[in-house]
Amino acid sequence: QVQLVESGGGLVQPGESLRLACTAPYTITEKITNMGWYRQAPGKLRELVADIASNGDTFYGAFVKGRFTVSRGSAETMIYLQMDNLTPEDSAVYFCNIRGVTTLPPYSTFDLWGQGTQVAVSS
Secondary structure (H helix, E strand, C coil): CCCCEEEEEEEECCCCCEEEECCCCCCCEEEEEEEEEEECCCCCCEEEEEEECCCCCCCCCCCCCCCCCEEEEECCEEEEEEEEECCCCEEEEEEEEEEEEEECCCCCCCEECCEEEEEECCC
C-alpha cells in the first residue's frame, strides 16, 4: 500500500541542487502535526534531515548547515526539500514522513512513510 509518494531524486555533481517533493495520493482527514524528510545511506542508520511542524517551526539535522530548506506546498500533504550545494556525503535514499494524531476517540498517532527517492552526488 502506497502511503506517500516522493519525487525529484537523481544524480547530480557536487555543488549542484535538487528539489524533492512528496505528497499523499489521498486525503488525510486526521490532524497532521509534523512533516519531514529522512535519509539513509548504505550501511548507516536512517537520520532526520528536516522537519516542519504544523505551526511552521522547522528543525534540521546538524549536517545540513544551512544548505537545505523544507517547506510545505499549497496542498495540505505536500512537502518539499530544496537541497543546495550538495556533496557526495549527501548521497542516500531520502524518505518523506508525515505524522499526526487522529481527531476522534480512541485517539492515536499515525506515521506515514514514502518508499524513498535516490539521491546520488558524484563527479
